[in-house]
Amino acid sequence: MNETAILVKNLNKTFKSLKAVDNLDFHVYKTECFGLLGPNGAGKTTTMKLLYGKSEFDPNQDTVISIFGNSPQTNALTIKAFSGIIPQQDNLDTELNVADNLSVYAQFYGFSRKEAKKRIDELLDFMELQEKAKVKIKELSGGMQRRLTIARALLNKPKLLILDEPTTGLDPQVRHLIWNKLRELKESGVTILITTHYMDEAFNLCDRIIIMDKGRKLIEGKPRELLSENLEKFVLEIHGIKKESPDCSNLDKENIRCEFHGDSLYAFSDNVENLSRFGESFKDYVYHIRHANLEDLFLKVTGRSLNELQ
């Protein structure tokens, strides 16, 4: 039986009139990678902050937060001592160079100079930043800054990593490097909690995910199982279409489900032959058929239109 690393029950957070987290329940097993997905303003970052005491949850006697047996209300320092936290926004000391950024932070954990130096060398190696050790932060690319922020969170050899959108705005090479490193950490026994709105990131890394919106949990489960339970296998897409043109009646018996969004048509089905026959019926348009993915699921459960917080 898996041991629980993080337990959250009845978590609520209100900012003035906005309910940022609404009765949230979830749990994370040890050495698992758990993803919080949701559109901007869904309450992902707030949830993360509540876990390590950066934010205070609404007082409610039914609320439970336990991080390896610790409550962020009373033991925030204990939690932070064994966790590595990667915030959404890099907040490095731009006046200092790469190695000094790490050594300043190592002191926050009470490392001796010798310990710190050894650990910093290891981490520069791990995040492939050795050659940048003496370079000032201002001269680093966004991807290097992000890697340094991750290295900084690994100084204490954390058993829990809390990552808030670790790869937003980075190029594919850096994203893949970061994914590889996170998988390596997971293999070594680190529990990972990650927020993202990149569906491929969640699919690549996460054992289990929840999709949340407006502070509430919409669905929870393993990415593959969620897909097969909630969506047809294949999707046909046609873009630039006029709403009047296609005839979507009589599709039920073909087991095809149709959706229009703007000038795009999405047709879902488990039967790829039916779909391609349907695609062929559009003489003036190019169609393509692909496997349904987490993004389709995400859009299905959170809706395609923007809300006021996005």
Add this chain to the structure above:
Amino acid sequence: MSYNDDYPIPSFFQRIYSVWMRHIRVYFSEFFSNAVPPFFEPIITLGGLGIGLGMVIPKMGNMSYWLFLASGLLVTNAMFMAAYECSFGTFIRLEFRKIYDGMLGAPLSPNDIIIGEILFTGTKGLFFSFAFLVVAWITGIIRNPLSIMTIFIGFLTGIMFAALSMFITSFINNITHFNFYFTGLLNPMFFLSGVLFPVENLPKVLIWIAECMPMTHAVRLSRAFCIPGGIKPHLLIDLIYCLLFTFFFGWISIKRIKKRLII
């Protein structure tokens, strides 16, 4: 990489020290532009005021006007430094650069961060007073050996105005509003603190106002160490005032800034 299962939390003093050290390292990373001007500033302010005013006012009570001026400017210098550090400086770290958010990912509490920063500002005050003192010694303006003690008054001024400025910062949402603090509070305080002219000769109302202001007490303490036989028992009141002021505003600042860090 493997993780261990021993995650000690550093002691309170280690945590404060690590925050203090972070600021020291960042400060001295720009060694030239941060450490050199404090030595030139006294030459300019002393020269600027001393040459002009010193010719008109040769003596101030039983001391030269130069000595009168230098023994006060020694700490007002630290006052303005501390006020900038913990108003604009703190606000930028808090709101724009999110430095504190980064620190709060480590096993540090908001208290550690605020106390460490106040102590760093005190240290900077000590350094600024020391730089001023060196110039005053070399030029022969200050000769009393006990004047070395003024570096501690510089420290006291540093933490006192760090605490007050953090208190102000805790209310500020728009960085330009600090102008009111500087123009409305610190500048009048500078003129009323007895640094340019003695407070005792002012109208009664102004004397009362001057006595309420923290700078007046710091200037009195500093001056006492610069003139031979200047140490008198009543200075204890000035010292107690400065300490109470620092603890009071430091305590409220911690309460209020914490609310902005933990939201």
